[in-house]
Amino acid sequence: MKVLSVVGARPQFVKLAPVAWQLALGGDEHLIVHTGQHYDHLLSRSFFDELGIPLPDVNLEAGSAGQAAQTSRMLAALDPVLARERPDWVLTYGDTNSTLAATLAAAAQELPIAHLEAGLRSFDRTMPEERNRLVADHLADLLLAPTAVAMTQLAAEGLAARSLLVGDLMVDTLRTIRDRTAQPGEERLPPFLARHPGPYLLATVHRQATTDDPDRLAAVVAALAACPKPVWLLVHPRLAARCRQFGIGLSGGSLRAADPLPYRSMIAALAGADGLITDSGGLQKEALILGVPCSTLRAGTEWPETLHDGWNVLVPDPRELPGAVARPRPAGEPPTPFGDGAAAARIVTELAARTDAGPVTSGAAGRTVTA
Structure with a gap:
C-alpha cells in the first residue's frame, strides 16, 4: 500500500507520528509532504526529530501568507507531486490550510482521500479552520472521526456512510511518548x-x-x-x-x-x-x-x-x-472521550482493507464509501 501524508503545522506533526510508526511496522510505502506552513524550527523540524518521524520526502516551502495566497502556493506545488506519485491514499490531517490544499489537489486528480480528525465543528464559519474542515469532510472518501460527537456531526451532514470512529491520534502520541520516559x-x-x-x-x-x-x-x-x-x-x-x-x-x-x-x-x-x-x-x-x-x-x-x-x-x-x-480544579478524574491510544492501528488496518478491496476513485466524483 502506498500512502501519501500532507502536513504543515505543529498539531499535524503530532497526529502524523503514530500513523508513520504504524505504516513502518507494516512495511507500507509512506511518503510525507511538508507544505512548509510552519517552518520555524521549534514548530517544525524539532517535532520530526523528537517524535521519530522520517524527514519529509518533499518540502513545498509555502511559507507565510494570507489564506488564499498560501493555499494557492500549496495547490500549485502539490499538483505535480500527486501526479507523479499516484498513491493509494492521500491522508489529510485536521483543519489547516495544508489540509485544504491537499484535499482540493487530490480531489482534482481523483485520488482517494482519507481525512483524519474528521467531524469537528465549531459552527463558526468566520474561522478559516471551520471552512477548511467542511471542505475536507465533504470531499474526502473516508472520514476518520476521533470521537462519538464527531460521528454524530458527520451523520447530521449526511456523511455517515463514509465515516468511521477510530479515536484520537493525539492520545496515541501522548501515551507513547510518556511511556518512553522513565520518570x-x-x-x-x-x-x-x-x-x-x-x-x-x-x-x-x-x-x-x-x-x-x-x-x-x-x-x-x-x-x-x-x-x-x-x-x-x-x-x-x-x-x-x-x-x-x-x-x-x-x-x-x-x-x-x-x-x-x-x-x-x-x-x-x-x-x-x-x-x-x-x-x-x-x-x-x-x-x-x-x-x-x-x-x-x-x-x-x-x-x-x-x-x-x-x-x-x-x-x-x-x-x-x-x-x-482562579476557579477551583474540578473534582475527580477527567473524562476520557478520545479513545484508547490505538487510533493509528485502526486507521492503517482500514486503509489496507479498502486498498485490497480494489481500485478506488475519488469521492469528489460521486463515489459512495461504506464504513
Missing part, C-alpha cells in the same frame, strides 16, 4: 520553568481572530498580565509579529514571555501547570488528557467533550479571564 517530565521541563519554581499557568495565543484584531489582542495581553498566578506565554511567530506591528508589549504583571517548546518539553510544561490558557484546538484536548484545567479564549470549541465538569471553560471576553483561571 515523566524529569529532564524535559523547560529551563525557564526550572529557573522559576512555583505555581504557574501556561498560555498560547495564535488564532487569526485573536492576533489580527489589535483591540482584542491588547485586551487578551492585558488579561494575561492580570491573572492571579505567573503566566508563561509561549510566543507563536504570528503573535510576535502582530505585537510588534501593533506596539503591544509582552511583559508586565503576571505575564512572562517564552519561546515555543518542542513536543516533550511542551507536554512536561503542560502537565506541571495549574492551568492552560489558549485559543488552540489541540491543546484543549492535551490539557484534558493530562488533567489540567483549561480556559479557552473563544466563544465556541470544536472539542465540546472538553467542557465536561468545567475542565475547559470558554472565555470569549478577555476581561473575565482572571476569574476563570
Whole structure:
C-alpha cells in the first residue's frame, strides 16, 4: 500500500507520528509532504526529530501568507507531486490550510482521500479552520472521526456512510511518548520553568481572530498580565509579529514571555501547570488528557467533550479571564472521550482493507464509501 501524508503545522506533526510508526511496522510505502506552513524550527523540524518521524520526502516551502495566497502556493506545488506519485491514499490531517490544499489537489486528480480528525465543528464559519474542515469532510472518501460527537456531526451532514470512529491520534502520541520516559517530565521541563519554581499557568495565543484584531489582542495581553498566578506565554511567530506591528508589549504583571517548546518539553510544561490558557484546538484536548484545567479564549470549541465538569471553560471576553483561571480544579478524574491510544492501528488496518478491496476513485466524483 502506498500512502501519501500532507502536513504543515505543529498539531499535524503530532497526529502524523503514530500513523508513520504504524505504516513502518507494516512495511507500507509512506511518503510525507511538508507544505512548509510552519517552518520555524521549534514548530517544525524539532517535532520530526523528537517524535521519530522520517524527514519529509518533499518540502513545498509555502511559507507565510494570507489564506488564499498560501493555499494557492500549496495547490500549485502539490499538483505535480500527486501526479507523479499516484498513491493509494492521500491522508489529510485536521483543519489547516495544508489540509485544504491537499484535499482540493487530490480531489482534482481523483485520488482517494482519507481525512483524519474528521467531524469537528465549531459552527463558526468566520474561522478559516471551520471552512477548511467542511471542505475536507465533504470531499474526502473516508472520514476518520476521533470521537462519538464527531460521528454524530458527520451523520447530521449526511456523511455517515463514509465515516468511521477510530479515536484520537493525539492520545496515541501522548501515551507513547510518556511511556518512553522513565520518570515523566524529569529532564524535559523547560529551563525557564526550572529557573522559576512555583505555581504557574501556561498560555498560547495564535488564532487569526485573536492576533489580527489589535483591540482584542491588547485586551487578551492585558488579561494575561492580570491573572492571579505567573503566566508563561509561549510566543507563536504570528503573535510576535502582530505585537510588534501593533506596539503591544509582552511583559508586565503576571505575564512572562517564552519561546515555543518542542513536543516533550511542551507536554512536561503542560502537565506541571495549574492551568492552560489558549485559543488552540489541540491543546484543549492535551490539557484534558493530562488533567489540567483549561480556559479557552473563544466563544465556541470544536472539542465540546472538553467542557465536561468545567475542565475547559470558554472565555470569549478577555476581561473575565482572571476569574476563570482562579476557579477551583474540578473534582475527580477527567473524562476520557478520545479513545484508547490505538487510533493509528485502526486507521492503517482500514486503509489496507479498502486498498485490497480494489481500485478506488475519488469521492469528489460521486463515489459512495461504506464504513
